[in-house]
Amino acid sequence: MRNAYIPNNPVDKVGGYLALFADRDAGTEKVPTEASLGRVSASAVYAEICDPVYNAAAMDGIAVCAEKTASASEKTPLRLNENVDFVYVNTGNPVSDPFNAVIMIEDVIVSDDGTVEITTPAYSWQHVRVKGESIVRGEMILPSRRRIRAEDLAAIYAGGNVEVEVYRAPLVGVITTGDELVSRPEELGEGKLLESNSKLFSALITECGGTAKVYPTVSDLPKAITAALDKAADECDIVILNAGSSAGTKDYARDAIASLGSVYLHGLAAKPGKPTILGEVRQKPVIGIPGYPVSAYISFNMTVAPLIRSMTGNAVPEDERTVSARLTRNVVSALKNTEFVRVSLGKVNGTLVATPLERGAAQIMSLVKADGILTVDRYSEGFAAGSQVTVSLRKPLSLIEKNLVVIGSNDLVIDVIGEHVPLTSAHVGSMGGIVSMQKGECHIAPIHLLDPETGTYNEAAVKKYFPGEKMVLIKGVGRTQGLMLPKGNPLKITSFADAVSRKLRFANRQRGAGTRILTDFLLQGLGESGSSLPGYDKEFSTHLAVGMAVESGAADFGMGVGSAANTLGLDFIPVYDEEYDFLVRETDLADERVKAFSEYISSDGFRRKLSEFGDYTSPRTGELVKC
Numbered sequence: 001m002r003n004a005y006i007p008n009n010p011v012d013k014v015g016g017y018l019a020l021f022a023d024r025d026a027g028t029e030k031v032p033t034e035a036s037l038g039r040v041s042a043s044a045v046y047a048e049i050c051d052p053v054y055n056a057a058a059m060d061g062i063a064v065c066a067e068k069t070a071s072a073s074e075k076t077p078l079r080l081n082e083n084v085d086f087v088y089v090n091t092g093n094p095v096s097d098p099f100n101a102v103i104m105i106e107d108v109i110v111s112d113d114g115t116v117e118i119t120t121p122a123y124s125w126q127h128v129r130v131k132g133e134s135i136v137r138g139e140m141i142l143p144s145r146r147r148i149r150a151e152d153l154a155a156i157y158a159g160g161n162v163e164v165e166v167y168r169a170p171l172v173g174v175i176t177t178g179d180e181l182v183s184r185p186e187e188l189g190e191g192k193l194l195e196s197n198s199k200l201f202s203a204l205i206t207e208c209g210g211t212a213k214v215y216p217t218v219s220d221l222p223k224a225i226t227a228a229l230d231k232a233a234d235e236c237d238i239v240i241l242n243a244g245s246s247a248g249t250k251d252y253a254r255d256a257i258a259s260l261g262s263v264y265l266h267g268l269a270a271k272p273g274k275p276t277i278l279g280e281v282r283q284k285p286v287i288g289i290p291g292y293p294v295s296a297y298i299s300f301n302m303t304v305a306p307l308i309r310s311m312t313g314n315a316v317p318e319d320e321r322t323v324s325a326r327l328t329r330n331v332v333s334a335l336k337n338t339e340f341v342r343v344s345l346g347k348v349n350g351t352l353v354a355t356p357l358e359r360g361a362a363q364i365m366s367l368v369k370a371d372g373i374l375t376v377d378r379y380s381e382g383f384a385a386g387s388q389v390t391v392s393l394r395k396p397l398s399l400i401e402k403n404l405v406v407i408g409s410n411d412l413v414i415d416v417i418g419e420h421v422p423l424t425s426a427h428v429g430s431m432g433g434i435v436s437m438q439k440g441e442c443h444i445a446p447i448h449l450l451d452p453e454t455g456t457y458n459e460a461a462v463k464k465y466f467p468g469e470k471m472v473l474i475k476g477v478g479r480t481q482g483l484m485l486p487k488g489n490p491l492k493i494t495s496f497a498d499a500v501s502r503k504l505r506f507a508n509r510q511r512g513a514g515t516r517i518l519t520d521f522l523l524q525g526l527g528e529s530g531s532s533l534p535g536y537d538k539e540f541s542t543h544l545a546v547g548m549a550v551e552s553g554a555a556d557f558g559m560g561v562g563s564a565a566n567t568l569g570l571d572f573i574p575v576y577d578e579e580y581d582f583l584v585r586e587t588d589l590a591d592e593r594v595k596a597f598s599e600y601i602s603s604d605g606f607r608r609k610l611s612e613f614g615d616y617t618s619p620r621t622g623e624l625v626k627c
Contacts, residue, residue, distance in 0.1 A: 006267035006275055010378065011302070011338045017264045017278040018306055021285055026170040026237055026311040033157045036148045039166035040209055040312045045142040048160030050132035055096070057089040059127040062108055062116065063099035069121040077109070077117040086116065095128050102127035135159045145313035147209065167312040169211040172304065173232035173239040174201045176217045177225055177253070178291070183217065197242050197296050204300050208308040210238070226256045233260065233281040238307055240300075241277070243291030253277055253288040261286065269378050271337035273298040297367055298340045323372070323397060325354035327389050328407065328441040329428070331374065333382040342370035343391060344424040346405030346442075353441045354391055355407060355426040358541060371395050371403075371424060386439070400424070404593040408433020408445035409514050410542045411580055412563050413477060413616070416609050421596045427541050429512035434465050437583055443594055445583040446476070448514035450576075452521055457579040462627040470586035473625040474598055477580050477610065478617035480562040481518055484550050485571040491556055496522050496575055499557050503534060507549035507558030510539040518576060519559050544568065562615030586626065598622060 028042040057063065064086045072078035080086045089095065089102060101122040109117040135141065141159045142152050148166070156164055181195035188194060195217055202212035213236055218228045225241070232239045241253045254266050254277055261281035266288075268276045272295035277288025285307055289299045325345060333339050343354040354374060357366040372391035376382055383389050393400075403424040406414060410427035417423065428436070433445030449461035462471050484507075485493055493499050499506070500523070508530075509516040523529060530536040535555055540546045543564035549555040551568050565572040582601075588594050600606055602622030610616040 007265075008269040008274070008336060009265045009267055011268055011270050013265055014268070014278070014302055017285075017303075018310065020264070020280070021307060022310060024311060025313070026168040028165055029168050030163045030165050033153060033161055033164050036156070036164045036166055037150060037153055038209065039148050039164075039169070041142050041144050041146050041148060042165045042167045042313065043144050044140050045156050045159070045161060045164055047135045047137050047139045047141055049135075050137045051135035051158045052129050052131060052133065054094050055100075055125075055131055056129045057091055057093045057095050057102045057127065058129050059102055059104045060090050061088075061103050061105040061127065062086040063089045063093075063095050064101050064103060064118075064122055065098050066101040066122040066124045066126065069101075069103075069118060072118045072121045074119050077119050080116050080118065082114045082116070100124050100128070167209075169209055170237040170308055170311045171235070172201075172205045172210045172212055172308070173236035174198050174205075174212055174214045174242065175225075175228050175232055175240065176215075176242045177220060178217065178243050179220050181217050197291065197293060200293060200296060201240055201242070201300065204297070204305070205308065208305050209312045210308045220252065222252045222255060225252050226259055229256050229281065229286065230260055233284055233286065237284060237311065238304060239281070239284065239286045240304060241286060241288045242296065243289075251275075254279075257281060257286050257288060268299075268302075269337045270298065270302070271334075271339045273302065273340070274337065276303065278303065294342075294367055321397075322390050322392050323352060324388050325352040325372075325391050326441070327374075327383050327385055327387045328353050328355045328426075328436055328439070329432075330385050331356055331376060331382045333376045333380055335379055335381065338378045339376040341374040341376060342366045343372050343374050344369060344405075344426050345371035345391065345393075345400045346403045346424045347401045348405050348443060349440055351440075352400075353405065354389060355405075355424075355428075355436075355441070357426065369424075371400050402593070404444065404597055405442045406444045406446065407436040407442040408447055408583070409580065411446065411477075411479070411561065412543070412567065412613060413580075413610070414446065416606070417597065417600060420600050420605075421593070423593075423597070429510055429516065430461075430514040431512035431517075433583065434461070437585070438465065443584065443588055443591065444474075444597065446580065447583055448479075448578050448580045450514070450518055450521060450578065458581050458583075459625070459627055462583060466627070471627045472584050472586050472589060473627060474582040474584060474601070475579070475620040475623040475625060476582050476601065477621060478619065479578060479580050480572075480574045480576070480615055481515060481559060481578055482562060482565070482575040483573040484547050484558045484560045484565045484568075485573065486550055486553070486556075487569055487571055489571045493557055493573070495573065496559075497526055500526060500528055500533060503532070504556035505554075506533040506535040507540055507546045507555035508533075508536050508538060509543075509546065509559070510541050513541075514578075515543070515559050515561075518578075522575070563613040566614045581625075589624075598624075 103122050141155050176198050180193050182192050198214045205212040218224050257279035264278040266277045275290040276299045279286040287303045289296050342357040345354050372393050374391050403422050406423050406425040409430045414425050430447040430449050433447050436442045437445040451460035543560040546558035546560045547564045547568040550558050562572050607618050
């Protein structure tokens with residue numbers, strides 16, 4: 001029977017579910033110290049020996065009795081006899097009675113007769129690592145419930161511990177469901193999708209300190225799902241049942257969990273992640289996680305990650321932190337759910353700025369590109385652009401601060417440049433880039449804005465939107481806008497006017513994009529409006545996304561650049577040659593990140609890379625034009 005309604009349970013109810021398992025751990029085990037990296041200490045680790053275990057020379061040189069060197073000076077060098085007043089030592093050699101100091105060999109004048117001279121007196125234990133200087137026997141090296149890092153591992157071993165007691169890694173079973181899923185790319189075809197969530201879960205489980213056990217994908221049959229869950233609950237500490245948690249006709253996850261145990265709740269007021277199921281089978285936590293990858297990621301981090309941490313001593317990752325950042329665009333919420341918005345981050349003029357990325361639950365690339373997650377509380381209307389918001393980091397802040405912030409029009413060359421110049425980018429269209437530049441929220445804004453009166457690109461727009469300001473266009477690439485068509489052009493489209501007159505299905509770019517402005521300009525020239533084009537209101541944020549809509553049959557044609565059409569193997573009819581440039585404030589040309597950007601796009605290597613895509617021209621690439 002189809003469950004047509006999923007409740008909106010408050011996200012904080014997850015805490016009550018986690019509390020049911022708070023007193024359970026996965027047990028402990030002893031492992032060789034060299035195998036303990038990333039594990040969590042189950043008890044405090046104490047030193048069994050001192051480090052070093054004897055007084056050791058810290059430098060190459062001579063060992064001396066410090067008290068006997070007091071008279072040494074530049075004016076009256078002190079002569080010492082080998083094996084009487086000193087002995088030669090190398091780093092790590094014992095320093096034994098009567099010697100108690102080391103003089104670096106660089107500070108010793110060596111004579112041919114076996115004597116040496118020194119001009120500076122030594123002090124007691126100079127350049128000597130005394131016994132126990134690094135670690136004292138009986139000293140606590142590491143407390144319990146601490147995730148063991150490389151430096152911890154070395155210290156544990158240096159303290160004489162050849163093994164260490166750690167929490168056993170919980171075994172987490174992963175069951176994916178769906179008749180449409182295949183495990184290998186070569187098995188793909190109509191109606192078949194590549195199953196990648198098990199790879200996501202396995203990596204997340206490992207990062208949290210668990211061990212993943214991935215079961216074969218199960219068909220959308222109630223008995224098959226129940227049998228797989230029964231087996232996993234018997235073998236594992238935690239079970240993830242992936243997909244089938246929503247309200248579709250083939251969503252059987254809830255029934256399977258209920259038939260073997262109990263369901264604590266079904267449905268969270270979370271976006272993405274609403275269809276999450278919290279259950280229990282044989283007193284073991286079973287979590288039904290939705291199938292879309294971003295939903296899966298969010299749901300895992302709300303439920304499975306804290307369960308693993310609880311079972312392994314509640315060792316919270318040390319890099320789990322939040323920062324305050326200024327929001328570059330409005331984030332509107334529907335008041336029904338706690339929303340988790342992926343954002344890119346960068347520091348511009350000393351201020352950390354956050355730019356929202358695509359919010360779809362299936363947009364796994366938004367996770368790849370995200371520097372952090374912005375949480376919008378339930379019943380909140382969201383945040384206005386310019387607000388200070390709290391962002392949970394997904395990357396080290398030290399790396400984020402090195403990024404060049406690029407906000408504006410989309411093109412494949414941004415990814416090419418990002419291979420050589422650390423940057424974070426957001427595709428908000430040319431006008432979105434102009435607005436971000438006006439607000440001081442980016443270093444560079446890629447634009448391609450047509451001036452309808454002159455037929456030229458970019459300079460008129462810069463003068464219009466930045467009157468009296470010193471702005472510079474770093475000349476980018478010449479490219480061709482045109483019609484992206486299915487391979488072979490089955491509908492025999494001859495021009496934009498032809499496609500419009502035949503009311504063919506169109507794939508459009510988002511408002512503010514230069515390509516959208518060009519489309520509207522062409523429609524106006526034909527005496528038409530967007531309402532005359534089926535599909536005009538559906539927006540795509542990149543040229544490749546438009547191309548894929550055409551390639552998949554969702555649209556008959558789209559407007560985009562030739563390089564994207566070439567990449568996807570589509571037919572292409574040129575419509576308009578344009579200039580894709582990079583807007584920057586003149587004062588920012590001194591920024592090392594902008595310099596690196598400018599130098600790379602001026603290089604022969606960049607031009608060679610452009611030639612691989614076709615369509616691009618670069619007669620003025622890298623040239624600076626003051627506006």
